[in-house]
Amino acid sequence: MSSDPVLARTPALETKLPAVGTTIFTVMSALAAEKGAVNLGQGFPDFDCDPRLVQAVAGAMSQGLNQYPPMAGVPQLRAAVAAKIETMYGRAYDAANEITITAGATQAIITAILAVVRPGDEVIVLDPCYDSYVPNIDLAGGKAVRVPLVPGSFRPDFGKIAAAINSRTRAIIVNSPHNPSATVWTDAEMRQLQELLAPTDVLVISDEVYEHMVFDGQAHQSVARFPGLAARAFIVSSFGKTYHVTGWKVGYVAAPAPLTAEFRKVHQFNVFTVNTPVQHGLAAYMADPRPYLELPAFYQRKRDLFRAGLARTRLRLLPSEGSYFQCVDISDVSDLSEADFCEWVTREIGVAAIPLSAFYGDGFDQRVVRFCFAKKDETLNEALGRLAKL
Numbered sequence: 001m002s003s004d005p006v007l008a009r010t011p012a013l014e015t016k017l018p019a020v021g022t023t024i025f026t027v028m029s030a031l032a033a034e035k036g037a038v039n040l041g042q043g044f045p046d047f048d049c050d051p052r053l054v055q056a057v058a059g060a061m062s063q064g065l066n067q068y069p070p071m072a073g074v075p076q077l078r079a080a081v082a083a084k085i086e087t088m089y090g091r092a093y094d095a096a097n098e099i100t101i102t103a104g105a106t107q108a109i110i111t112a113i114l115a116v117v118r119p120g121d122e123v124i125v126l127d128p129c130y131d132s133y134v135p136n137i138d139l140a141g142g143k144a145v146r147v148p149l150v151p152g153s154f155r156p157d158f159g160k161i162a163a164a165i166n167s168r169t170r171a172i173i174v175n176s177p178h179n180p181s182a183t184v185w186t187d188a189e190m191r192q193l194q195e196l197l198a199p200t201d202v203l204v205i206s207d208e209v210y211e212h213m214v215f216d217g218q219a220h221q222s223v224a225r226f227p228g229l230a231a232r233a234f235i236v237s238s239f240g241k242t243y244h245v246t247g248w249k250v251g252y253v254a255a256p257a258p259l260t261a262e263f264r265k266v267h268q269f270n271v272f273t274v275n276t277p278v279q280h281g282l283a284a285y286m287a288d289p290r291p292y293l294e295l296p297a298f299y300q301r302k303r304d305l306f307r308a309g310l311a312r313t314r315l316r317l318l319p320s321e322g323s324y325f326q327c328v329d330i331s332d333v334s335d336l337s338e339a340d341f342c343e344w345v346t347r348e349i350g351v352a353a354i355p356l357s358a359f360y361g362d363g364f365d366q367r368v369v370r371f372c373f374a375k376k377d378e379t380l381n382e383a384l385g386r387l388a389k390l
Contacts, residue, residue: 017135024358028342032352038383040371041342041352043179043324047376049244050291057281069276071268073101073252076283081252084286085235089224097257100264101279103271104249105209105238110136111270112205112234112253113171115262117142121170126156128180128359130207133173142170146361154181158192165196171203176221177210177322180359180370184214184321190221194228203259204229209238209251210323212295215303218321224254231256234263239282242292244374248278299324299373302380306373309384324374327356331367333390338365345369350386 025042032039072078078095086092093099102108109132117123119141125133127148134144147160161172174193176185197204206223214220223229235254240246253263285291303320310317316329334341338355346352353369373380 017138019138020135023131024339024354028346028352028354031343031346035347035350037346037350037352038379038386039352040373040375040383041354043372043374044246045244045374046379047244050285053243053245053281053285056284057277059284060277060280063280065276065280067276069273069279071273072096072264073099073274074276074279074283077101077279077286078252080283080286081254084289084292085222085224085254087289088220089222091224091227091230093224093254094257098254098260100253100255100260100267101274102236102251102253102267103274104240105207105236105251106132107249107271108234108236108251108253109133109173109205109207110139111266112236112255112263113137113140113142114270115266116203116259117170120168122166122168123170124161124164124172124202126161126172126174127361127364128154128356129173130175130179131359134361143168144361145169148360148364149181149183151364151366154178154183156185156189156193158196161193162196165200165202169200169202171205172197173205173207174223175207177213179210179323180325180354180356181318181327182320182323182325184218185221187221187225190223190226190229194226197232198228202232204233206233206235208235209241211237212242212292213299213324214296214322215300215320220322232259234259242295243282243285250274250278250282302373302375302377305377306371306380306384309380310387313387313390315387315390318368324372326371326373327368328371329368338367338369342369345387345390349389351383 028041078099081099082093082095113136117140121142122145123137123142124145124147127146137144145164147164150157208222211220223233223235238251240248306326307317314332318327320326330341338357342353342355353371356368357363357365
């Protein structure tokens with residue numbers, strides 16, 4: 001045998017996602033940690049969930065509920081989800097065949113896209129949008145068609161949406177309450193989308209993870225409320241957002257049985273199923289609807305506290321109709337770009353924010369940045385004390 005040393009070489013790969021690098025959330029969170037800044041950039045709470053929920057999960061573990069659950073999810077949790085949707089939005093989903101428990105909303109979205117999008121298909125996304133949508137479409141071999149929301153108001157532009165629809169359009173992704181702009185679609189806008197799609201075979205992927213964070217007496221206009229949309233939609237929501245447990249990564253998808261069947265074909269091979277005790281704990285906890293029914297008031301109080309403090313600065317407040325985000329116009333404070341301002345405000349003021357340009361495919365800069373107010377009151381007050389310098 002030859003005694004020559006073996007050359008260790010890692011083969012070169014051609015990336016499937018050439019446009020994807022380190023996310024702005026990672027960059028800003030690292031900078032915030034380095035500078036000791038209050039991190040209002042990334043969207044997650046800094047407070048604990050209800051201890052009763054932890055006890056429910058621990059109880060399930062203690063009862064030996066620790067092996068694989070059914071692929072589609074624990075029946076009790078699917079039934080609780082179906083009951084909630086019917087009570088809140090008036091549409092009855094069959095828990096056995098139309099509700100699937102997922103490893104968070106992000107997994108739900110990529111699974112829906114992989115289930116229905118084939119190479120050459122087009123999917124409409126409304127810019128600015130959550131950063132997983134377009135890479136998901138790319139991985140499915142589809143083409144993302146970016147249609148901008150109206151700058152400034154972030155309302156849907158139905159003329160541009162209609163112009164983007166053609167024979168290759170497989171789906172449209174909608175998101176209300178909207179991340180990052182905190183706008184909420186109205187009943188009239190949902191009806192307009194329903195009318196627009198009626199003569200087409202375009203599917204809807206409706207990202208409704210902030211469904212229980214709608215303010216000022218408005219109702220969340222779930223796609224489930226509109227028969228013509230619900231019949232063609234995957235509706236995605238998140239227990240993590242609703243119950244302050246983002247790290248648990250559990251969500252769900254509601255969709256008509258034929259769509260669910262295709263969804264589950266992919267779901268069973270990319271995650272198979274979701275951890276058992278958390279599902280049982282969530283099912284038990286959902287017996288009391290108060291935690292999600294009281295969530296709008298809980299977050300509206302935090303929003304109002306934060307807005308009152310920001311009103312004392314030169315940052316111009318944009319509406320925050322839903323979600324746990326607040327956008328501000330920086331034009332009266334700085335001539336910097338959004339990204340440079342976010343870096344400056346983190347380094348010099350000690351508060352981290354996210355530029356809206358990061359949510360646009362072309363980096364469109366309209367001098368707007370986003371804060372997250374899903375924080376303890378003392379965290380918000382500390383941030384407001386620092387931002388008062390502006």
